[in-house]
Amino acid sequence: MEGGNLLFLIFIIFTSAKIMGELCVRMKMPVIIGEIMAGMLLGTYVLGVIDTSNSVLMSFAEIGVIFLMFYVGLEIRVKDLIAVGRTAILVGLLGVIFPLLIGFGSMILLGFEIVESLFVATAILATSVGISVKVLHDMGLIKHKVAYIVIGAAVLDDILALLILAIVRGLARGKFQVVEFVLLVLESMIFVGFLTIWGPKLTKKTRKWVERLNIPEGPFMLSLILCLGLAELADIIGLAAIIGSFMAGIMIDELAGVYNLEDKVKYVSEFFLPFFFVMMGAHLDPRAFINIRTLILILVITAGAVISKMLGAYFACMREDRRTRIQTGVCMIPRGEVGIIVGLIGLSLHTITHEIYTIVLGMSLLTTLIAPPLISLSFKSKQK
Numbered sequence: 001m002e003g004g005n006l007l008f009l010i011f012i013i014f015t016s017a018k019i020m021g022e023l024c025v026r027m028k029m030p031v032i033i034g035e036i037m038a039g040m041l042l043g044t045y046v047l048g049v050i051d052t053s054n055s056v057l058m059s060f061a062e063i064g065v066i067f068l069m070f071y072v073g074l075e076i077r078v079k080d081l082i083a084v085g086r087t088a089i090l091v092g093l094l095g096v097i098f099p100l101l102i103g104f105g106s107m108i109l110l111g112f113e114i115v116e117s118l119f120v121a122t123a124i125l126a127t128s129v130g131i132s133v134k135v136l137h138d139m140g141l142i143k144h145k146v147a148y149i150v151i152g153a154a155v156l157d158d159i160l161a162l163l164i165l166a167i168v169r170g171l172a173r174g175k176f177q178v179v180e181f182v183l184l185v186l187e188s189m190i191f192v193g194f195l196t197i198w199g200p201k202l203t204k205k206t207r208k209w210v211e212r213l214n215i216p217e218g219p220f221m222l223s224l225i226l227c228l229g230l231a232e233l234a235d236i237i238g239l240a241a242i243i244g245s246f247m248a249g250i251m252i253d254e255l256a257g258v259y260n261l262e263d264k265v266k267y268v269s270e271f272f273l274p275f276f277f278v279m280m281g282a283h284l285d286p287r288a289f290i291n292i293r294t295l296i297l298i299l300v301i302t303a304g305a306v307i308s309k310m311l312g313a314y315f316a317c318m319r320e321d322r323r324t325r326i327q328t329g330v331c332m333i334p335r336g337e338v339g340i341i342v343g344l345i346g347l348s349l350h351t352i353t354h355e356i357y358t359i360v361l362g363m364s365l366l367t368t369l370i371a372p373p374l375i376s377l378s379f380k381s382k383q384k
Contacts, residue, residue, distance in 0.1 A: 006056060012049060013057070016042060017274035030135050030372035032277050036365070039281025050282045061279040062241065064272035065130040069242040070227040071265045072133050073249015075142055076151065078200060084145060087317055088152030094312035095153055095332055096160045099124045102308040106300060115351050118168045123342040123360045124305040124335060126161035129154035130242065130276065131334040131368055135375045144379075146324060149317070150331040151246075157332075158240050159188050165342060166238070169349065187237045192247065195230070199251035207255060219259040223252055224268075283340060284365050288358050297355075298362035305363055306370070309333050327378045334371040339364035 020034030042049040050057065103121030108114070129151060136147050166181055210219050227248040234244030252261070289295050313329035320328075343360035346352035352360075 009050070009054075009057060010060070013038075013042065013278050014271070014274055017278050021274070030376060031138060032131065032134055033369065033372055035274050035277035036281035036369060039278035040284045040286070041281075042278065043282035043284065045285040045287065050279070052279065052282050057275065057279060060272060060275040062276070064269065064274070064276035066227070066231050066241055066245040067265060067269040068130050068134065068273050068276075069246040070249045071262065071269050072137070072142065072151065073246040073251075074253050074262050074265060076148070076250060077253060078196060078250060084148045084152060087319065088149045089156060090316035091149055091153035091313050091328060091332065092156030092160065094316045095127065095157055095309055096125050096164070096312075098312040099305060099308040100164070102304045103301070106304045110297065110300070112356070115168070115171060116346075116353075116356055118171070119342060119346040119352050120301060120356060120360060122161065122165050122168050123339040124301065124308065124363065125164060126157045126335065126339075127154040127309070127332045128334045128339075128364075128368065129158070131371060132331040132375060134273070135372045136331070139376065139379060141379060146327045146331060149328050153313075153316075153328075153332065155192070155243055155246065158243060159192070161342075162239060163188070165345070169345060184238045188239055191234065191237055191239065192243070195247040195251060199247065200253070203252045203255060207258075217264075219255070220261060220264050223248075223259075223261050223265070226252065280340075280365065280368060283361055285358070285361075288362055294355060294358055294362075297359045298366065301359055302363045302366045305335060305367055306333055323378075327375075330371060330374040330378050333374065334368045335364045339367075 016038040017035040020038040021031035022034070024034035024037075025031055039050065041047055044050065044052060052058075100121050103124045104117050107117035107120050112120075127150075132150055132154070133142070133147070136142050136144065136150075141147055163181070163185060166184060170181075210222060213219075213222075215221060227245045230244035230248040231241040232244070234247075235241045255261070288298070309332040310326075310329035313332050314325045317325040317328050339360050343352070343357045343364075346360075347354070347357045
């Protein structure tokens with residue numbers, strides 16, 4: 001790709017995202033709705049400006065959500081996360097069990113094959129935490145109790161979804177490597193457990209060494225290195241990169257205020273994050289909603305995806321009041337990029353058809369579109 005062409009794409013994507021985001025804010029809608037709509041308009045199926053297979057733009061999108069979760073980690077206190085640990089774990093577990101059962105059952109009843117049904121069920125497991133976190137952050141609710149529950153549950157969701165995906169992918173290939181699966185489980189537990197418990201302690205011990213650095217913005221530069229390094233390590237292990245960046249933020253959250261890291265990371269995130277939402281919107285083919293059969297299937301699976309997460313959160317938060325249960329449930333709705341990735345894997349293995357991929361894609365984008373207004377509505381009285 002020529003440099004000039006890439007620069008134009010970066011310019012048009014970022015500018016369009018901000019213009020559409022501004023329009024949505026003026027209409028009292030979440031800004032990410034505008035960014036997703038900008039992507040849909042610029043995508044292959046409408047104006048054709050964006051090619052969703054463009055690896056550079058997809059990398060920009062991935063970096064955006066990586067820095068968002070790093071920023072969230074900087075604002076989260078481990079002790080507060082542990083305080084809602086029991087509830088978050090229950091929300092995460094039931095948020096996997098209900099979608100798995102409802103998704104698989106719905107596909108079987110609709111007449112699809114077992115492996116196809118498993119891929120769709122896996123696609124509706126994991127919550128796209130970046131979307132809910134962005135909405136909560138824009139509403140000034142990132143330190144709300146529900147935010148802590150959702151973040152903890154979504155991290156667990158991602159881990160469990162990736163473990164289940166490993167099983168389903170093995171079945172689709174006709175072989176399942178038990179040793180590899182066990183290693184993935186152990187690596188995941190060690191990675192998250194070690195960084196949560198020992199990460200902040202290790203960071204404190206390096207403070208004096210960091211302050212001796214002569215490079216400009218030394219603490220900030222090292223925080224970026226830690227973020228990208230742990231994101232890559234998580235990816236190598238088989239986890240999502242956003243889990244690694246979130247854990248990086250958790251590690252250094254107590255030093256964030258000392259070096260003003262939150263504001264600095266926020267500016268980086270605000271530049272890259274629109275690419276994430278625009279590229280998600282660019283995947284949407286409006287023509288999929290013209291085919292009645294496909295539209296009905298998308299709506300059925302989307303309904304199952306929404307209801308299953310709401311049920312999981314409602315039963316998991318029995319100790320909380322009714323409002324908290326509903327708020328937690330709607331924050332767990334968006335699937336976003338996780339569902340798309342699962343669909344692409346199934347398509348690459350030739351175990352699902354393009355129709356099923358379209359269904360998964362439609363479900364992912366619909367849950368992404370409906371979640372922000374529902375989250376805003378559920379917290380409405382809190383803003384008064």
